[in-house]
Amino acid sequence: MEKKNTIISISERTGFSISTVSRVLSGKAEAARISKSTVETIQQEARRCNYKPSLLAKGLRTNKTNTIGLVIPSIENVYFSNLASTIIRDARSHGYTTVTVDTMENEENERNSVDSLLARNVDGIIVTPCGQDPAWLEEINRHTAPVVLIDRYFNSTELPYVCTDNYQGGYEATRYLLNSGHERILCIQGTPHSMPVRERVRGHLDALRSKGLEDGARIVGDSFSIQNGYLETKLALNAATRPTAIFALSNTILLGAIKAIKESGLRVPDDISIITFDNNTFLDFMDPPITRMSQPVNEIGTLAVKLLIQSINEKHPVDTKLQLQPQLIVCESVANIHTMTEQAG
Amino acid sequence: MEKKNTIISISERTGFSISTVSRVLSGKAEAARISKSTVETIQQEARRCNYKPSLLAKGLRTNKTNTIGLVIPSIENVYFSNLASTIIRDARSHGYTTVTVDTMENEENERNSVDSLLARNVDGIIVTPCGQDPAWLEEINRHTAPVVLIDRYFNSTELPYVCTDNYQGGYEATRYLLNSGHERILCIQGTPHSMPVRERVRGHLDALRSKGLEDGARIVGDSFSIQNGYLETKLALNAATRPTAIFALSNTILLGAIKAIKESGLRVPDDISIITFDNNTFLDFMDPPITRMSQPVNEIGTLAVKLLIQSINEKHPVDTKLQLQPQLIVCESVANIHTMTEQAG
DNA sequence: ATATTTTACGCAAACGTTTGTGCAAGTATA
DNA sequence: TATACTTGCACAAACGTTTGCGTAAAATAT
Numbered sequence: 001m002e003k004k005n006t007i008i009s010i011s012e013r014t015g016f017s018i019s020t021v022s023r024v025l026s027g028k029a030e031a032a033r034i035s036k037s038t039v040e041t042i043q044q045e046a047r048r049c050n051y052k053p054s055l056l057a058k059g060l061r062t063n064k065t066n067t068i069g070l071v072i073p074s075i076e077n078v079y080f081s082n083l084a085s086t087i088i089r090d091a092r093s094h095g096y097t098t099v100t101v102d103t104m105e106n107e108e109n110e111r112n113s114v115d116s117l118l119a120r121n122v123d124g125i126i127v128t129p130c131g132q133d134p135a136w137l138e139e140i141n142r143h144t145a146p147v148v149l150i151d152r153y154f155n156s157t158e159l160p161y162v163c164t165d166n167y168q169g170g171y172e173a174t175r176y177l178l179n180s181g182h183e184r185i186l187c188i189q190g191t192p193h194s195m196p197v198r199e200r201v202r203g204h205l206d207a208l209r210s211k212g213l214e215d216g217a218r219i220v221g222d223s224f225s226i227q228n229g230y231l232e233t234k235l236a237l238n239a240a241t242r243p244t245a246i247f248a249l250s251n252t253i254l255l256g257a258i259k260a261i262k263e264s265g266l267r268v269p270d271d272i273s274i275i276t277f278d279n280n281t282f283l284d285f286m287d288p289p290i291t292r293m294s295q296p297v298n299e300i301g302t303l304a305v306k307l308l309i310q311s312i313n314e315k316h317p318v319d320t321k322l323q324l325q326p327q328l329i330v331c332e333s334v335a336n337i338h339t340m341t342e343q344a345g
Numbered sequence: 346m347e348k349k350n351t352i353i354s355i356s357e358r359t360g361f362s363i364s365t366v367s368r369v370l371s372g373k374a375e376a377a378r379i380s381k382s383t384v385e386t387i388q389q390e391a392r393r394c395n396y397k398p399s400l401l402a403k404g405l406r407t408n409k410t411n412t413i414g415l416v417i418p419s420i421e422n423v424y425f426s427n428l429a430s431t432i433i434r435d436a437r438s439h440g441y442t443t444v445t446v447d448t449m450e451n452e453e454n455e456r457n458s459v460d461s462l463l464a465r466n467v468d469g470i471i472v473t474p475c476g477q478d479p480a481w482l483e484e485i486n487r488h489t490a491p492v493v494l495i496d497r498y499f500n501s502t503e504l505p506y507v508c509t510d511n512y513q514g515g516y517e518a519t520r521y522l523l524n525s526g527h528e529r530i531l532c533i534q535g536t537p538h539s540m541p542v543r544e545r546v547r548g549h550l551d552a553l554r555s556k557g558l559e560d561g562a563r564i565v566g567d568s569f570s571i572q573n574g575y576l577e578t579k580l581a582l583n584a585a586t587r588p589t590a591i592f593a594l595s596n597t598i599l600l601g602a603i604k605a606i607k608e609s610g611l612r613v614p615d616d617i618s619i620i621t622f623d624n625n626t627f628l629d630f631m632d633p634p635i636t637r638m639s640q641p642v643n644e645i646g647t648l649a650v651k652l653l654i655q656s657i658n659e660k661h662p663v664d665t666k667l668q669l670q671p672q673l674i675v676c677e678s679v680a681n682i683h684t685m686t687e688q689a690g
Numbered sequence: 691a692t693a694t695t696t697t698a699c700g701c702a703a704a705c706g707t708t709t710g711t712g713c714a715a716g717t718a719t720a
Numbered sequence: 721t722a723t724a725c726t727t728g729c730a731c732a733a734a735c736g737t738t739t740g741c742g743t744a745a746a747a748t749a750t
Contacts, residue, residue, distance in 0.1 A: 004736095006735095006736055006737085007736070007737070008736070008737095016699080016700090017699070017700045017701080018700085018701095018736090018737085018738095019699080019700065019701075019702090019738080019739075020698085020699060020700075022736095022737065022738060022739085023699095023738085023739090026737090026738075028738090028739090032698085032699080032739095033696085033697060033698055033699085034698070034699075035697080035698060035699090038698080038699080052460060052463065052464045053464065053736080053737075054405070054464065054466065054735085054736050054737070055461075055464045055465045055466075056401050056404045056405040056410070056465065056466050056735085056736075056737090057405055057705090057735070057736035057737040057738090058736080058737055058738080059401045059705090059737090060399070060401040060402055060405055060704095060705045060706065060707090060735090060736080060737070061704075061705050061736080061737045061738050061739090062705085062737080062738065063705075065401070074430075075426060075429060075430040075433060076426065076427055076430040076431075078423055078426070081420060081421065081423070081426035081429070081430070082421055084420060084426075084445075085419075085420040085421040085426070085447065086421075088420060088445060088446070088447050089447055089449070092446070092447075097444060097446070097461060097465070098444070098445065098446075099442060099443070099444050099445075100429075100433060100443065100444075100445050101433070101437070101442070101443075102430065102433050102434055102437075104434070115397060116400075116442060118397065119397045119398065119399065119400045120400045120401065120442070121399070121400075121401050226626070255626065255627065255630050258630050259629075259630065280627075281571070281600065282600065282625075282627040282631075284604075285600045285603050285604065285631065286627075286630065286631060286632070287631070287632035349706095351705095351706055351707085352706070352707070352708095353706070353707095361729075361730090362729065362730045362731075363706090363707085363708095363730085363731095364708080364709075364729080364730065364731075364732090365728085365729060365730075367706095367707065367708060367709085368708085368709090368729095371707090371708075373708090373709090377709095377728085377729085378726085378727060378728060378729085379728070379729075380727080380728060380729090383728080383729080398706080398707075399705085399706050399707070400707095401705085401706075401707090402705070402706030402707040402708090402735090403706080403707055403708080404707090404735090405705090405706080405707070405734095405735045405736065405737090406706080406707045406708050406709090406734075406735050407707080407708065407735085408735075
């Protein structure tokens with residue numbers, strides 16, 4: 001039988017009215033001209049009984065919950081768990097609690113999750129959409145609660161987002177391979193319709209084009225899975241002319257590719273080079289360490305939180321769209337094959 | 346200017362009272378003998394205006410939020426993010442939403458986080474405690490909301506928990522090394538006071554003892570970090586008699602150890618064997634793939650959720666304590682060194 | 691001494707639900 | 721035809737806050 005600790009019970013025990021207690025404990029004593037001694041009495045009692053305001057009641061009354069929703073497709077994917085980690089921490093440092101939901105890449109789950117978050121009166125939502133239709137999210141952003149997209153975004157949308165400059169990433173990674181002398185490059189992609197994949201591929205193609213090699217482009221694959229990386233690599237290695245380099249568009253794809261390469265008895269980078277997207281600690285400990293385009297995961301999370309909170313405070317949607325530059329981390333998985341091709345520049 | 350959709354507005358639009366609308370929309374129509382036609386009218390209007398009940402109001406009134414709190418030390422640690430992933434999904438499948446907080450291994454954060462969760466009226470809490478004092482959590486478990494511990498637990502506590510049988514894990518991993526002929530084993534531990542570490546070390550020592558080798562025990566290290574694994578391995582490799590095998594008590598420690606081994610030009614497992622705790626996909630893709638004691642992460646998460654929800658439903662604490670068996674996954678990082686020592690056991 | 695301002699607080703409505711109780715009208719029973 | 725159920729719904733309190741407004745008493749001004 002724990003005793004209730006509410007402003008009501010404090011009001012009864014101190015003899016002051018509920019409103020006075022409320023004003024004191026919510027820091028409005030000054031503005032409401034509550035006397036020093038009253039403030040002291042009430043605060044003392046609050047400390048004594050370890051009063052903690054009900055955030056439900058507060059949220060109901062003020063329509064502000066200091067909570068944000070985080071909607072991501074798969075938390076067990078380390079890329080997203082890293083994102084979640086910085087978002088949760090950053091939000092907390094701004095005084096916000098985070099409710100995380102995992103949609104498992106399912107559009108219906110996504111809608112339900114967002115509905116559920118809104119039913120909880122979250123102040124705003126950060127989402128990596130798995131669908132392709134921005135309309136309903138835009139609707140929410142306009143009328144209900146600010147929405148900020150991360151990682152994935154839509155073609156033409158009014159929704160603010162922050163993500164990696166995937167085009168640039170695709171371009172630079174490919175340029176690096178080209179400059180190392182590779183011309184037969186296999187690019188293994190993830191889910192083809194998603195914006196990051198499309199942009200990376202676009203960058204890849206433009207890089208090839210810059211060397212006049214666009215006709216040799218080989219884009220394969222269809223999902224961000226180890227399986228996909230494995231199968232596509234397996235196929236490619238058994239083909240008549242095998243690629244001299246592989247561009248894996250994610251770490252999962254990379255792992256699958258590595259497996260296939262090992263099975264065929266080839267060595268990285270001597271027999272085949274490989275470069276990947278995303279950054280993970282373990283890439284440094286592979287044999288050899290893997291060269292990669294690193295996404296600025298922490299910055300993405302931090303900026304998304306900043307943007308969302310700004311939007312919450314300004315009480316109207318912002319339309320900032322941020323593309324952060326990825327960074328090439330050079331390790332030892334790409335060989336410089338000094339083929340005597342023209343160094344066109 | 347979005348219109349409000351509450352049972353009140355629906356009540357006004359349909360002409361029925363608030364209580365009738367409430368009963369219909371919360372599925373109590375039958376019990377309250379609301380007529381078929383009334384039910385139909387109200388449900389139609391609810392669908393039309395896309396009514397979603399306010400979970401704040403509902404929670405305030407019923408003191409039930411269908412929310413659980415998840416308190417973990419570090420979400421960017423893949424072990425915990427995997428755990429979080431299954432917990433979030435499982436809770437969801439039981440109709441619960443999860444609020445995740447990251448304590449960054451800080452006791453004060455932990456207390457604040459739990460307070461914040463309680464202020465939100467979560468129905469229960471799953472926590473990996475980073476402190477060493479169970480008292481305040483027990484207090485909460487008794488009087489406020491059910492608490493279930495995962496991964497870490499306390500010496501003698503009434504709090505229910507579910508975790509790996511770390512003793513068994515330490516014992517079996519060590520037995521495997523011993524049976525492969527290793528006698529000079531370096532055991533690199535994480536934060537020494539935590540229960541998992543203590544249990545793993547205890548198992549390790551008992552295994553050594555079973556072969557009469559307890560005097561040769563070498564337990565070093567002090568944190569679950571790459572750095573720690575690296576430094577301790579570095580030291581050990583430069584010592585007069587270097588170990589023939591390393592038992593890394595986590596994946597981070599493993600990675601550090603691998604780095605040090607590589608730097609010294611040694612090869613795994615020819616020159617030195619290594620075994621680790623925890624399971625991660627990437628361990629299969631290292632060179633060589635790493636032999637390990639795998640914790641049943643998904644089972645831990647699933648059972649923790651089950652236990653918590655059971656406790657919530659029964660409205661009183663349970664005291665189930667579960668230790669799940671880890672599983673040895675044999676890869677290629679441990680050499681069988683056929684030393685001519687006595688095959689005593 | 692009266693009028694005015696200031697100080698310090700209380701009243702009550704509102705946020706959106708749930709739920710115990712009450713009560714008319716309709717139907718069955720005697 | 722009076723009596724007793726049953727049906728179908730409405731009233732209003734309660735959950736724990738916040739906040740606009742009102743107002744006695746004290747302080748200051750006239």
